[in-house]
Amino acid sequence: MPRCKYCGRMLYWIRTRTGASMPVDPVPVRYWDTGSEDRVVLQDGETIACRLYGEKGKCAGNGYIPHWSSCPGADKARRKRA
Numbered sequence: 001m002p003r004c005k006y007c008g009r010m011l012y013w014i015r016t017r018t019g020a021s022m023p024v025d026p027v028p029v030r031y032w033d034t035g036s037e038d039r040v041v042l043q044d045g046e047t048i049a050c051r052l053y054g055e056k057g058k059c060a061g062n063g064y065i066p067h068w069s070s071c072p073g074a075d076k077a078r079r080k081r082a
């Protein structure tokens with residue numbers, strides 16, 4: 001499995017519906033369809049606006065968190081400050 005060059009974490013790549021490859025965190029998470037402030041990518045490449053927490057037993061499924069939203073290194077690079 002490849003690693004992120006910014007933070008050294010393992011990456012998992014998903015091909016999105018648009019044909020692009022998106023790096024995601026390799027561990028799937030549960031998501032709920034009761035909100036839209038978070039994003040997950042499904043195994044089939046569909047990106048979903050969702051919420052990453054909710055009532056137990058009512059989650060809508062499993063998805064992967066896009067790595068750019070959790071990568072501390074990419075965040076640092078994007079903001080261009082130490």
Ligand SMILES: [Zn+2]
Binds near residue numbers: 009
């Ligand atoms: Zn990273």
